[in-house]
Amino acid sequence: xxxxxxxxxxxxxxxxxxxxxxxxxxxxxxxxxxxxxxxxxxxxxxxxxxxxxxxxxxxxxxxxxxxxxxxxxxxxxxxxxxxxxxxxxxxxxxxxxxxxxxxxxxxxxxxxxxxxxxxxxxxxxxxxxxxxxxxxxxxxxxxxxxxxxxxxxxxxxxxxxxxxxxxxxxxxxxxxxxxxxxxxxxxxxxxxxxxxxxxxxxxxxxxxxxxxxxxxxxxxxxxxxxxxxxxxxxxxxxxxxxxxxxxxxxxxxxxxxxxxxxxxxxxxxxxxxxxxxxxxxxxxxxxxxxxxxxxxxxxxxxxxxxxxxxxxxxxxxxxxxxxxxxxxxxxxxxxxxxxxxxxxxxxxxxxxxxxxxxxxxxxxxxxxxxxxxxxxxxxxxxxxxxxxxxxxxxxxxxx
Numbered sequence: 289x290x291x292x293x294x295x296x297x298x299x300x301x302x303x304x305x306x307x308x309x310x311x312x313x314x315x316x317x318x319x320x321x322x323x324x325x326x327x328x329x330x331x332x333x334x335x336x337x338x339x340x341x342x343x344x345x346x347x348x349x350x351x352x353x354x355x356x357x358x359x360x361x362x363x364x365x366x367x368x369x370x371x372x373x374x375x376x377x378x379x380x381x382x383x384x385x386x387x388x389x390x391x392x393x394x395x396x397x398x399x400x401x402x403x404x405x406x407x408x409x410x411x412x413x414x415x416x417x418x419x420x421x422x423x424x425x426x427x428x429x430x431x432x433x434x435x436x437x438x439x440x441x442x443x444x445x446x447x448x449x450x451x452x453x454x455x456x457x458x459x460x461x462x463x464x465x466x467x468x469x470x471x472x473x474x475x476x477x478x479x480x481x482x483x484x485x486x487x488x489x490x491x492x493x494x495x496x497x498x499x500x501x502x503x504x505x506x507x508x509x510x511x512x513x514x515x516x517x518x519x520x521x522x523x524x525x526x527x528x529x530x531x532x533x534x535x536x537x538x539x540x541x542x543x544x545x546x547x548x549x550x551x552x553x554x555x556x557x558x559x560x561x562x563x564x565x566x567x568x569x570x571x572x573x574x575x576x577x578x579x580x581x582x583x584x585x586x587x588x589x590x591x592x593x594x595x596x597x598x599x600x601x602x603x604x605x606x607x608x609x610x611x612x613x614x615x616x617x618x619x620x621x622x623x624x625x626x627x628x629x630x631x632x633x634x635x636x637x638x639x640x641x642x643x644x645x646x647x648x649x650x651x652x653x654x655x656x657x658x659x660x661x662x663x664x665x666x667x668x669x670x671x672x673x674x675x676x677x678x679x680x681x682x683x684x685x686x687x
Contacts (some may be wrong), residue, residue: 316667326359368668539586596635
């Protein structure tokens, strides 16, 4: 298949995914939304312990969707909405069709209603629409996390920039909270613990995770560049250096510092590289060039098969996950202009459509494991990511 054919196929698929998602008003299920079950309305205390963790893992791992039976409703996820907006803005820039901008504005206004309690957090920030229990921490619904905050802020700032560029009114209502999110990150997430300086995933936790810290640094750097805030520039550099220093000699990063975070996976590696690239560009520094170059070489070498299969782990392809696909398309599109990487992106897209897409349902599967395929439609984890990545690729491919 030629790159022109890949592009044509991607165009059809991304439009089908968008149309199908819009029919549900971008509401859906999430791999981690099990604790939204009405069963926990009776025994809410069980959410925080091993029961809550096991319950989430059951829902996440099962190919059978028990959510309707367990009273888990379909809902919009702020991060998922941010990703859809980012994708639609790429489509708008490529086609100039007003429908993409109009829907982005509508969804952007919805995001403004989803900010976490500003009396408590003082600044703009966002979290998930469900309670979330991980091994490292418990995060109640309504508590902000850095990844959701950053992706929502990216969407709102890009929306504001396009409105300004088009001479349209209303950009300030999107730009102000997007910029204010950096204040939340600096004031509520900056952490010094165990001889490290980093941005935490959620307020009050000291678990060090590279992608969370780097994405926070990337957003602080973005806002520092936008507002010429030297303190934020220096803080973003300081935090980015922490992860740069902990890159392993082969160019990889483990997920985080805790004992159960000693794995190397594809999409978080892509996150790290994309975030470092943003820091590099926003702060006009060459300091991270070697780190990014080495990391991209490792990423390219260890996470992709010849046919375009995107592996989940460096030492194990399974589970085959559209999230790994989406981030790889974005990472290579943003960080590399080489012909070989352009060809690799084409192979990745071709493989994902052939093996992970369900044409009749107009959606991507959640995951493929050795024992079978989980076809549950996850709006934030799967459809939003694939739509955004295809839209980004198509727009870049025209330049």
